[in-house]
Amino acid sequence: MTPGRNGARYLGHGLPYTGIEDLKGTLITIEGTDGVGRTTQVALLKEWLEVQGYGVIETGWTRSELMSETIGAAKAGHNLDRLTFSLLYATDFADRLEKIILPALRSGFVVLADRYVFTAFARSIVRGADPDWIRNVFGFALVPDLTLYLKIDADTLVPRILRTRGIDYWEAGMDMHLGTDLYESFRKYQWRLIREYNRMARDLDFITVDATLGIEEIQARIRRPVQALLDSRRMRALSTSLDRLRPLLFEAEEDDAAGPEAPSSAGALRGPADLPGSGEAPARAARAPDRD
Amino acid sequence: MAGSSRLLRRGKLIVVEGIDGSGKSTQIKLLHKWLEARGHRVVFTEWNSSDLVRQATKRGKKKNLLTPTTFSLLHATDFADRLTYRIIPYLKAGTTVLADRYIYTAFARDISRGVDPRWVRDLYSFAVKPDAAFYFRVPIDVAVDRILGARAKIKFYEAGMDLGLSPDPVESFRLFQGRVIDEYDKMTGEYGFKVIDGTRSIDSQQQQVRSIVARIYNETGLAEAS
Numbered sequence: 001m002t003p004g005r006n007g008a009r010y011l012g013h014g015l016p017y018t019g020i021e022d023l024k025g026t027l028i029t030i031e032g033t034d035g036v037g038r039t040t041q042v043a044l045l046k047e048w049l050e051v052q053g054y055g056v057i058e059t060g061w062t063r064s065e066l067m068s069e070t071i072g073a074a075k076a077g078h079n080l081d082r083l084t085f086s087l088l089y090a091t092d093f094a095d096r097l098e099k100i101i102l103p104a105l106r107s108g109f110v111v112l113a114d115r116y117v118f119t120a121f122a123r124s125i126v127r128g129a130d131p132d133w134i135r136n137v138f139g140f141a142l143v144p145d146l147t148l149y150l151k152i153d154a155d156t157l158v159p160r161i162l163r164t165r166g167i168d169y170w171e172a173g174m175d176m177h178l179g180t181d182l183y184e185s186f187r188k189y190q191w192r193l194i195r196e197y198n199r200m201a202r203d204l205d206f207i208t209v210d211a212t213l214g215i216e217e218i219q220a221r222i223r224r225p226v227q228a229l230l231d232s233r234r235m236r237a238l239s240t241s242l243d244r245l246r247p248l249l250f251e252a253e254e255d256d257a258a259g260p261e262a263p264s265s266a267g268a269l270r271g272p273a274d275l276p277g278s279g280e281a282p283a284r285a286a287r288a289p290d291r292d
Numbered sequence: 293m294a295g296s297s298r299l300l301r302r303g304k305l306i307v308v309e310g311i312d313g314s315g316k317s318t319q320i321k322l323l324h325k326w327l328e329a330r331g332h333r334v335v336f337t338e339w340n341s342s343d344l345v346r347q348a349t350k351r352g353k354k355k356n357l358l359t360p361t362t363f364s365l366l367h368a369t370d371f372a373d374r375l376t377y378r379i380i381p382y383l384k385a386g387t388t389v390l391a392d393r394y395i396y397t398a399f400a401r402d403i404s405r406g407v408d409p410r411w412v413r414d415l416y417s418f419a420v421k422p423d424a425a426f427y428f429r430v431p432i433d434v435a436v437d438r439i440l441g442a443r444a445k446i447k448f449y450e451a452g453m454d455l456g457l458s459p460d461p462v463e464s465f466r467l468f469q470g471r472v473i474d475e476y477d478k479m480t481g482e483y484g485f486k487v488i489d490g491t492r493s494i495d496s497q498q499q500q501v502r503s504i505v506a507r508i509y510n511e512t513g514l515a516e517a518s
Contacts, residue, residue, distance in 0.1 A: 012411070013408035013410055013411040014408070015360075015361060015407075016406055016407065016408050017360060017406035017407075065357065066348055066351070066352050066357055066358075066362060067348055069347065069348070070344070070345055070347055070348040073347075074344055079344075080344075081372075081376050083372035083375075083376065083418055084344060084369055084372045084373050084376070087365060087368050087369040087372055088344075088345075088369055090365050091345075091348075091362055091365040091366055091369060094359070094361045094362045094365055095357070095359075095362050098359045098361065098362070099357075099359075133414065133417060133418070136411065136414045136415070137414075137415055139408075139411055140361055140411070
């Protein structure tokens with residue numbers, strides 16, 4: 001696949017009918033098992049980014065217009081097997097990718113995904129799906145610009161879940177028949193899921209954050225890599241704009257040499273800070289990246 | 293992947309393929325009657341008929357929400373559900389399963405809609421290989437006449453209207469189903485389709501189908517008690 005302007009690329013075969021060369025935004029995903037605090041962290045991160053002036057769009061697992069009701073009903077019915085389980089998630093994800101994530105990235109938004117394909121990989125693989133098969137199914141997904149992984153161990157997670165919202169049938173992996181005891185099944189299932197997440201975190205260079213820390217401390221550790229990523233993208237966008245301006249600069253210098261009436265705009269173009277004030281077309285080019 | 297190799301199969305899986313208006317549904321109904329008359333236990337399953345994604349598919353089609361990829365994945369989900377509940381248990385029990393459309397429908401339509409051919413083939417790699425796949429081949433004009441004669445209206449996705457090939461449904465149907473025919477033709481050798489000329493009379497097509505099916509039962513010596 002041809003990488004997009006910001007290096008966007010597909011995980012696998014991609015969407016042959018959809019170009020990704022024009023993606024200006026940034027895709028940040030937050031992964032981690034059930035009850036680890038992802039949603040809280042996404043909300044805090046969104047708030048912080050918006051205060052800085054970034055347009056932010058949030059998208060969550062199974063929240064697609066097309067599939068959310070169907071998935072809810074299917075889970076309530078407890079009649080999913082590992083194939084339909086994986087495929088329902090894939091359909092939901094494809095709908096959100098094409099209807100929410102890609103258009104937002106095209107418009108320059110920061111997209112925060114609460115769970116991403118790695119959740120589908122972990123859940124399908126612990127249920128015995130062929131890892132190559134499930135990765136191919138999700139081959140139309142974009143590779144995120146940054147994946148934050150909230151890491152916790154099952155022994156810390158279990159009492160936390162019991163204190164907060166209680167155990168859910170699917171979060172306990174009851175469909176896997178690991179045992180009839182809900183508590184034991186939950187512990188075993190989460191242990192397996194976490195092992196799968198940890199493996200991906202190592203292989204795929206996730207930014208791992210210790211989820212046993214306090215909410216504020218976790219947020220601080222999340223903001224650092226996010227800030228670094230967005231800063232580096234802004235710098236890259238500026239230098240691209242400057243490259244485009246260079247011919248104009250040289251032309252201006254020649255004009256300077258030719259006579260004293262030459263326009264002085266070239267002199268204003270010394271650093272990124274001066275860009276927005278200078279000539280019309282160049283200023284628009286410099287403002288294009290990331291923001292809005 | 294879903295144990296198609298491990299599956300202990302006693303029943304036969306027979307599938308029919310072809311574009312809308314090719315006459316395949318008529319033929320599979322006649323085959324069903326014949327098999328039952330000969331004492332076989334037979335179940336029938338149809339493309340896009342599981343309860344699991346019915347609502348989503350209906351809504352997606354009605355509101356034109358579907359993209360080539362979500363269209364493909366919804367049908368794969370439907371198929372996976374029917375494979376688990378309507379196909380594999382019956383084959384294990386020694387029942388003949390007749391399927392009106394199978395994974396080749398997905399390959400032909402989804403590739404015509406622009407999804408990656410390798411992706412969709414791998415998506416369905418969990419499917420069971422049929423004992424016979426009949427392909428009812430008809431020229432596009434015959435199919436259009438049959439559909440317009442029978443129900444006077446061509447459906448939006450059936451005509452590939454989502455692809456914007458033509459604003460006229462009949463013209464869009466011709467263009468889209470023409471692509472689907474090309475895909476079926478390309479697959480014929482790869483999957484060993486039994487090609488039936490869908491322009492011939494109903495009974496002569498049926499005779500041809502029956503003689504091929506009879507051979508399948510005899511070959512393996514697994515003809516069920518009659």
